[in-house]
Amino acid sequence: MSSDTHRVAILVYDGVKLLDVVGPAEVFGEANLLGAGYRVDLVSTTGADVASSMGMRIAVDCGAAAAADPGTFLVPGGDIYPRTPVTRDLVEAARDLAGRSGRVASVCSGAFVLGATGLLDGKRATTHWKIAGELAARHPRTRVEPDAIYVRDGTTYTSAGVTAGIDLALALVEEDHGPDVSREVARSLVVYLQRAGGQSQFSAPLQGPPPRSPALRRVVDLVTADPTGNHSLTELAGHLNLSTRHLTRLFREELGTTPARYVESIRFDIAKSLLDQGHTATRAASLAGFPSYESLRRVFARELAISPAAYQRRFATARRARAE
Template sequence: MSPSGAAGAGRLPPPGGSSGGSTTGRVGPGRHCVAFLVYDGVTLLDVAGPAEVFVEANRFGADYGVRLMSPTGDDVVSNLGFRVAVDGAVSSEPAVGTYLVAGSGLFPRTSVPRDLASAARVPAAGAGRVGSICTGAFVLAAAGLLDGKRATTHWQVAHELASRCPTCTVEPDAIYVRDGTTYTSAGVTAGIDLALALVEEDHGADVARDVARALVVYMQRAGGQSQFSAPLQGPPPRTPALRKVTDLVTADPGGSHSLGDLARHLGVSTRHLTRLFHDELAITPARYVESIRFDVARAALDQGHTATEAAARAGFPSYESMRRVFARRLCMSPTAYQRRFGTTRRTPTS
C-alpha cells in the first residue's frame, strides 16, 4: 500500500488521499481532472492502479483530481464483486484533462454494448487526451475513437482488437502506445506504466520517478508484452508442405534447419519455401526457427535450467547467440529474464 492510500472492503471508497487534498467530487479551478469511465464488470485494478499513480503524484507537487463516471451515474459492481461509488454520469461531466476507459474481462468475449460505446464518446469529445487501460481499448474501438490510429491492448486479445477495428494498427508487444492525444495500454498493470508516462508528460521525469519509487514499481520496465506472453502458438499452416516443415522444426528445434536444408527436405526451391512462410505466417523461415528455439529456451529457463543448458536444449549454436535473441525480443538477457520470471521467492539477505 502506498503512503497515501488505504484499503477497504465491500464498497470501494472514492479514490483519494490524505496528502494533496481531496481528489474527488468537484474539481477546483486549475486542477487537472482525470476521469475514469467505469461500468458493471470493470476490472478493479484497471481503475485503482492508475488512480493511485495520480493521487500519489499530488504528494510531489501535482494537482490531479480523480473522478469516476458511469454511463448512467449509478454505482457499478467491479469484477471482484466490490461496489464502486461513482461521482456522476458521463453526460453531467464537464470537460476533463485526461479521460481513461478501464477494461473488463467481458471484452472481447462479448461485443461492447451500444450504450457503453455511446457513453464513451461523450467525455472524449472535450477531453485533452483520451486513453484506455487493457481491454478498455475495445470500448474506445467500439466508440470509433481508435479509427486510423495506432493502439495496443492485452497481448492475448490483440488479434481480436485488430479484427474488430481493421482501420486501427494494433501493436501487440507495446506496453503502451501514444498516437497524438490518444493513449492505449497493455494488460492490467500496464495501466500503471501509462499513468506514470502521463505524469511525466505533465510534470517531468523527476516527479514520475518519485511516484514510481513511492509505489515500488518500475518507472519504465524493460521490454514489451512478449516477456509475459505464452510460448509461440497459432493455427497450423494450411499448406501440407509448410505444416510438414513447421512440425519438423517444432519436434527437433536443435536440428539443422537452414533455409537450404528445409527446402531440400520438401524438395522445393528456397524461393518457394520462403514465399510459403511469407504468405501463410508472415515470417521468414529463419525467424520461424528462431522463434521456436526462443520459446524452448524460455521454457527451459522457467523450469530452472541454467542459461547454458537452455541454449543447448533449444538448439542455439551458443549462449551468445541465444543472448542476442533475448536482447532483441525482450530487451534483457536470459539471466535477467530468469531472475524476473523464474520464481517469486527472494533470496534471503543476511
C-alpha cells in the first residue's frame, strides 16, 4: 500500500441509506482518476454484509475492529435513526474508528451515531432539517445548525441530508488536494461545487403537497436545484414545451401562486440564509439571484416588514442570546 494512500472507512449498518454511502464514495473514486489516492473500505460492526434501507445488500470489506486506521471515518445516515436509540455495538464501533482516524464525518442522521459516542459534545453540527430539532434535544451539548449544508468543527464534519454528503465529500477532497481537483470532480459528476444558501432553500418549497402534474414537478425540481439560474416564465415554459399561459394556469391551480412568485420565494429563502451566514445584503441579493439589492429589499418589506439589514441584526442578536 502506497504511503500516499488515504483510507476512508465508511461504517454501514442495516437500514443505512444507500445514497449516503455511494454519494461520497463516488466523489472519492472520481478524485482518484485525477491522481488522488483514496481507498474506500466499507466496514460493519461485525464484518457481516448489511441491508440498505431499500433492501439492497451491501458487501462489507471487514469488521470495525479489523479495519486499518483510516484517514477519514464517515458515518452515513439511515431512516432507523433517530426513530430508535443507536445500538451499543454501533456506538462502540464508531468510537473505535473515530479514535483511530484523522478526521470524522457524518451524513444526515449519521450525526446521531456520532452524537451517541459523545464526539459532538461542545461542537457545532448539522443534520437533515427535518430532524435537526431532535438532534439538538437529544444532545444538548451540541450546537446544531439546522440550515447548514455541512459544518466543520475542528476535525469533525457533519452534513445535511442525502445529497449533502456529496457536498461534504467535495469539501474533503478540496482540503486534501485543492480547489482545482474538487472542481473537476464536481464537473465530472455534474453537481455544484458549492451550493448557495442553506437547507432552507430546499425545505421551504417542499413543505406543501407535491404538484400532481408531472410537468410541474419537473419545474419545481429545476428551480429548487438551481435557484440562481434563468427561470423566467418563458424559459420555464420552453423547458417543458408548454405555452406560458398553460404553465401559469398549472402553477395557479396546483400551487396557488405564479411561476415568478415561486422562484422569488426560493431566492428569498436563500438570501435569508446568506444574511444569516454574515454576507452583506448586496452580496446576498446577488448570490440569491435578485437583480439588485433594491429588489431584495422590496421582498423583505413585503414578507417580513423589515429591511434585510434589520433582519440580519435581529438574527445576530438572537444567535448571541442562544449562545449565552
